[in-house]
Amino acid sequence: MNALLTVSGVSKAFGGLQALSGISLQVHAGEIFGLIGPNGAGKTTLFNALTGLYSIDCGEIRLNGQPIEGRKPHQVLHTGLARTFQNIRLFAEMTALENVLVGRHARTRSGVVGAVLRLPATRREEADSRERAHALLQRVGIAQHAHRLARNLPYGDQRRLEIARALATEPVLLALDEPAAGMNPAERAALREMLLQLQADGLTLLLIEHDVKLIMGLCTRLAVLDYGLKIAEGTPDAVCRDPKVIAAYLGDEAI
């Protein structure tokens, strides 16, 4: 197994609060890696550190062997790490199709001159982008909403649109921040199917999730964070039985 993402000794403090202290973990190519922990454990902070939204205090992050710490978000995305957000961040006043087209930005090149003169290369690129965007909307199951504004989509479809937008950037690693939050059981089942399908297509997934049933059934391996520390890592079964994990989730008295 080769490591696609290697995080070593990453720390991040906000003033006096140590949000991440010396986190190290490895995500292998082709797996679904879960990141769990109580609220405020530092899961989203780690996501933000990985994707360049936060600068880290120390440590190293490598994707496919390339160091990506200290890079800007768009540069991180270019190396193949795309993400979704816990509190959905779509381009609200754009249509679903346009949202996915924005995802194509990083993988296309036409500039002002090409756009104004509609050069053949630009037209080809645009047609290709639209074709791929329609295919992605189809794939996440919201093709019927292509021309609706993102903000008017039902909640679950907004989450799917965010995944489609991230997929449009052609990532090798997709980081999903609570993709099932706010979904009903049927939507969760559909999401599960979709994530497994993405894995089958060769994508590696990094997943923050609170739904224990979903994460246990889906993930190859898990890491558990608590107060900015990694307290466990391993297969779902092993992590479940770890006394430190039980303590973090249920409180020390429960043991």
Add this chain to the structure above:
Amino acid sequence: MPSLCPTPPRWLAFSLLAAGLAALPFLVDAGLGRSWVRLLDLALLYAILALGLNIVVGYAGLLDLGYVAFYALGAYVYAWLSSPHFGLHLPFWAVLPLGASLAALFGVLLGAPTLRLRGDYLAIVTLGFGEIIRIFLNNLNAPVNITNGPQGINLIDPVRLGSFDLSQPHELLGYTFTSIHLTYYLFLLFTLGVIFISMRLEDSRIGRAWVAIREDEVAAAATGINTRNLKLLAFAMGATFGGLAGGLFASFQGFISPESFNLMESIMILCMIVLGGMGHIPGVIFGAVVLTLLPEALRYTGDWQRELFGRIYIDPADLRMLLFGLALVAVMLYRPAGLLPSTRRRREFADAQE
């Protein structure tokens, strides 16, 4: 299902529009008088300015209150290179691109330090930038006389193409084309060019990236958009159009002074965008035309009072601005998305009613 009542073909609509635009100055001349043709020229100039600012404010969502600085730069570059002030008389087709390029350069220079700022903070810095340029123009007459200070620069060359002088009347097919008629066609040409570029950019990778930055800068960056470069590009594109309009203004007026480029101008251009429909090209043009013509039309309030009451109760100069302000407030209350909102915004209302 084939439509029972076929819509007229596109070429027909286009030729009707073209004929209308071509005949407009003559119709206005005959109906309202020559001074209104001049206003028509100014309306086109403001349409170029508003479309330029629309790229910065409407698409990229960067609130720029110093836009008039680029207009001023374009105008002064034209005046320096094409008037007796420095004794230079370069042709307009060389000077206009120079002015636009210098404005674009300043757009990037202003944009670079303000990249981290958003919303009201950006507005304050750009407002300061606009004032700095104006004050520089006002004071750069000593020790070396560059701008001629508050007196401004006079005797700026009109547009000349070979032996064709735009400031002289010309006869064609029995019609007399005066200078302001010819200027109308020149400005119309440039306006159409700017509309074309705006439309093409709006529906492109670049335009979508701008709107994405406006909607959510963090998400845009995380989706692979180099927000720094695209914001600078928006500033540069907007400034280019501002500089172009400035050059046209200088050649049209023959005289410029720092007074023409005060904060009120920036605010007016911003009003045109907001009132017409932000980010929507027809709306922005409509806003520019309405806000150029309305204040002039309201000059007639004195005549209306005399007709109605036999005497003038309120000074028309005061009443004019009062009515203008009320009209702006009314539009913002009853049409918050602008007079001609984009289909996108209309679709929002349709969606909300589903």
